[in-house]
Amino acid sequence: MCAPALFLLASPLCVAPAPVAPAQYGQEYLLTQQADYSSDVVAVPPHPLIALPPGFATLETIEDPSLPGTSDLLVTRLDDHHNVLWERRLGGPDVEVSRNMVVTQDGGLVISAFSRSTPSVQTRTVMAKFDGHGSLRWVRSYPGEEFPGLESGISVTELGDGNLVLVSGVRGQLASSIDAVVILTDPTGAPIGMWRHDPNGNLPARIIYKSVISRDQDCVAVGMIQRELPTGVTITHTIVNRFMGTCGCPIWVNEYPLSIETPDWANAVAWTANDELVVAGNTGPFLTADTAYALRLSAVSGLPRWTNIYPRMLLQDVVEDRDPASPSQGDKLCFAGWKIRVPDVLPVVEFDATLMITDPGGTPLRNMVYDPDPLGFAVSVVPHYPSQGFSVPGYFALATSLSTLHVAPGHQHWIQTDLGLKSGCKEEEYLQPILPALVDPIAIHFLLPPLDGGGPLPWDVVNAHLELIDLCLDPVPVTSLCFGDGSGTACPCGNAGASGEGCANSTGAGAVLSAGGSSSISGDTLVLQVSQGKPGQPVLFFQGINFIAGGSGVTFGDGLRCCGGSIQRLQVRAMNASGTASTTISISAAGSASVGDIFCYQGWYRDPSSAGGSPCLNFFNLTSALSITWLP
DSSP, X not given: OOOGGGTTOOOSOOOOSSOOOOOSSOEEEEEOSSSEEEEEEEEEOOBTTBOSOSEEEEEEEEEOTTSXXXXXXXXXXXXXXXXXXXXXXXXXXXXXXXXXXXXXXXXXXXXXXXXXXSSOTTBOEEEEEEOTTSOEEEEEEESBOOBTTBOOOOEEEEOTTSOEEEEEEEEOSSTTOEEEEEEEEOTTSOEEXXXXXXXXXXXXXXXXXXXXXXXXXXXXXEEEEEEEOTTSOEEEEEEEEEEEXXXXXXXXXXXXOSOSSSOEEEEEEEEOTTSEEEEEEEESOTTTOOEEEEEEEETTTOOEEEEEEEETEEEEEEEEOOOTTSOOSSOOEEEEEXXXXXXXXXXXOEEEEEEEEEOTTOXXXXXXXXXXXXXXXXXXXXXXXXXXXXXXXXXXXXXXXXXXXXXXXXEEEEEEEOTTOOOSSSEEEEOOOOEEEOOOOEEOOEEOOBOOOOEEOOOOEEOOOOOEEETTSTTOOEEEEOOSSSSSSOOTTSOOOSTTOOSBOTTSSBOEEEEESOOBTTTOOOEEEEESOOTTOEEEEEEESEEGGGGTOEEETTEEEOEESSOEEEEEEEOOTTSOEEOOSOHHHHTTOOTTOEEEEEEEEEOOGGGTOOTTSSOEEEOOEEEEEOBO
């Protein structure tokens, strides 16, 4: 639950005190706040009304250790270099469980969740809206109930006209039945219409939508349908419903049984550029399922194109690898989930967060596991491209780590990779078996009775604090040096920086050089990053073979030069609005590094009078420095 005493925090922007350096291709981070469980990640492109850089937003459920048995929702906004821009914790006095999140056309974020803090047990579904700077705009409850033993199906999407479609579930007319619910709201969350999806039949049925997506004004919801047969046997199969978002009216609804005896259900769906649907889900007993499947359908008719079975893994999300700036040419697919592996200690089941790239036909091209300790599972993945404003193309995946190395499990695990799934960190490639399958769709018919309920909730937010642990920094044999904090050579005009910084620039702070990735020549993932530099100004990353004055440096401009001898210019980059810039080239190649080399690295940047001047009127400055040893 959120503490009322903290509701007065009003700053719209919470900036992490120490930006974290990205690797060239990717990175893995653990977030070590209270026990938390990841739900969703979205890519946030630049927006003309939002004065923040592009990046990502994550959604999770976070427990409150001071009030056992309660939990809140946590939204984190970060740039594409993993610097946290703001964090917001939201909830009532009881249990909230996060579901999914969408980026809206005005640059904001809408989240969906299950809640026990609402006034009625019939309105356990919640939506909340944050603007792009992290201010809470509204939060409301809607029809949706809790079903013991079954996950409440809740998901939200945005239509082309800016209205929202929310799916949930309520108790049906027959005993033990569950009707799916479609709720249409305006951009402020005010309901326009609500409809049940009530199966037209005499046998009790339960319909739970796990995910809903949209294209223009049409939607597709996927999940599961359960039926109780007269024999007492319950069968569970995948359901896919394409419907009109403006009225909840089905265009087509099909059940897709992989087998009669074994349950199967869908967790996610992607709408491809060529107007097809790719459904990802799992099959097997609910608590011990160990097999995933993917199903490709025509979005027009719902007829299957192919079905594949993937043993010893489970799937939670799927996206198409399609750069918006490039025409579609049979694009690859990327799936997120977890790999079930032979346990270290029998009979404990062990699993790792995994990403899988396939061709358009679902045949695996590469599978990678990302194993912090060793247990974890990926729940969501998004692609990102320079055409959207991101610095490099790749994937950002959100996982939950059950690592015990840093804090008690679980906690958020960020995984950023290139388009080949390479993070340059704790990863391992493996071969994934595939088995083709056949599935015949069964048409389902719905009644659409209306319903109502819900209303505004008096919730507020608090700023959370995330402690980040970079899993990829350990392989870098790096030492920071050349500080302008008075611990070595004095800065030119008394412009000392804080501890661990370079000499102060016109912002009042000293620039810091940090490193991420690995200094392995073969791995080639080392990235240098400047933080706390001069916003909007260029910085030259350079390399030297010796350390001036033993690494304490000599005065140069408004700062200290510490790297000398056979200077190599590596790359010039423009710092962003936060005074941050990172290299995008191969550092080992640009600096002609060999195994065993120990080089000095530093950043030289402008601080001109047109941008506020400089403390010593030399109009340029330098960062702190790094000593890096190159490994095989």
